[in-house]
Amino acid sequence: xxxxxxxxxxxxxxxxxxxxxxxxxxxxxxxxxxxxxxxxxxxxxxxxxxxxxxxxxxxxxxxxxxxxxxxxxxxxxxxxxxxxxxxxxxxxxxxxxxxxxxxxxxxxxxxxxxxxxxxxxxxxxxxxxxxxxxxxxxxxxxxxxxxxxxxxxxxxxxxxxxxxxxxxxxxxxxxxxxxxxxxxxxxxxxxxxxxxxxxxxxxxxxxxxxxxxxxxxxxxxxxxxx
Numbered sequence: 749x750x751x752x753x754x755x756x757x758x759x760x761x762x763x764x765x766x767x768x769x770x771x772x773x774x775x776x777x778x779x780x781x782x783x784x785x786x787x788x789x790x791x792x793x794x795x796x797x798x799x800x801x802x803x804x805x806x807x808x809x810x811x812x813x814x815x816x817x818x819x820x821x822x823x824x825x826x827x828x829x830x831x832x833x834x835x836x837x838x839x840x841x842x843x844x845x846x847x848x849x850x851x852x853x854x855x856x857x858x859x860x861x862x863x864x865x866x867x868x869x870x871x872x873x874x875x876x877x878x879x880x881x882x883x884x885x886x887x888x889x890x891x892x893x894x895x896x897x898x899x900x901x902x903x904x905x906x907x908x909x910x911x912x913x914x915x916x917x918x919x920x921x922x923x924x925x926x927x928x929x930x931x932x933x934x935x936x937x938x939x940x941x942x943x944x945x946x947x948x949x950x951x952x953x954x955x956x957x958x959x960x961x962x963x964x965x966x967x968x969x970x971x972x973x974x
Contacts, residue, residue, distance in 0.1 A: 749881040749974050751906075753966035755780035756941045757802055757888070759908065760788060760971075763877045766847040770794045770873075770885060771802040772809055777941055780968050785809055792845065795819035796887030797859035798826075798867025801941070807832070818850065822868030826861065839871055848877035853898060855889035857916070874902055881905050881974055884929060888938060891921040895928035904931040905974050910938035911952060911963075912945025919952045923959050935964045935972070 752760035755777045759770040769790040774780045785805050790813045793806055797820075810817060810832050817827045817834040824834035837843065837852040851874040859867035872887040884898055884907040898904075907929050910916035916938055917925065926934050934956065939947045949965055956963035966972060 749877055749879060749883070749905075750971055751883070751908075751935065751966075751974065752971040753935075753937065753968060754783055754788070755968040757796070757910070757938045759885070759937070760790075761875070761883070763847045763879065763881075766791050768792045768794060768847060768875070769809065769815070771796055771887075772805040773801045773803070774805050775808075776801070776804045779941060783969055786812065789813065790815040792847070793817045794850075794873055794885070795823050796855065796872060796885070797857060797870035798823050798861045799859065799888070800862040802888070803861075818845075820852070820859075820868035820871060822866060823859075826865075826867075837871075839869065848875055848879075850875050853884075854892065854894040855887045856892050857888040857890070874898060874904075876902065883908065883974070884931070886910060886925070888916045891917045891925055891928075893928070895925050899928055899930040904929055906933045906935055906964075907931045908935045908937055911936040912939035912941075912947060914944040916945075919947065919955055919963075922963075923956060923961065926956075926959075926961050932960070933962050933964065933974075935966070 750762040761768040767789040821836040824836040842851040855870040857870040859870040
């Protein structure tokens with residue numbers, strides 16, 4: 749499994765020859781100005797919630813790639829009404845896709861489209877690929893005891909956690925989350941995009957190190973293998 753960080757909360761996940769894109773917000777992110785969205789491959793687009801900083805480039809990428817949009821019922825219905833392909837899910841539900849098994853799990857946040865319309869309840873995803881690698885994508889969320897359930901149900905290889913604070917949990921809460929999830933490797937996201945969520949990256953890594961855990965912070969456009 750190859751994970752590429754496209755900035756903010758956007759990830760590309762390649763599983764064999766299948767490309768899964770998460771929360772595409774690129775063209776509105778000045779820090780990701782070197783990323784050309786027309787080069788991004790997507791067979792599926794996972795959306796954690798409807799805020800603009802997670803959906804801005806959904807339509808452009810889905811129109812070009814004919815990707816299947818996967819999210820909660822309200823978000824998928826919104827895009828289906830615009831003519832896009834979609835697979836609706838809801839909390840606690842799982843589905844076997846061609847890349848593996850996907851479960852839609854709880855997140856504590858809000859969810860509305862840029863025009864203020866209802867975007868359903870926010871969520872996260874646990875993706876267990878057919879190559880046996882399992883990744884938890886938290887979405888925008890506070891620290892929650894539900895993460896303990898995820899840690900009990902899944903043997904996670906890595907957790908993708910928001911660390912910017914203010915709108916989501918911060919670095920300290922992410923460390924606690926890693927303990928709840930029983931995972932020692934964390935990929936941080938949802939930080940540094942704008943002033944409210946700027947962090948000290950050196951200090952953040954040191955905090956994880958002090959708890960015998962690893963925080964991976966990718967430069968925008970860089971990838972890692974798990």
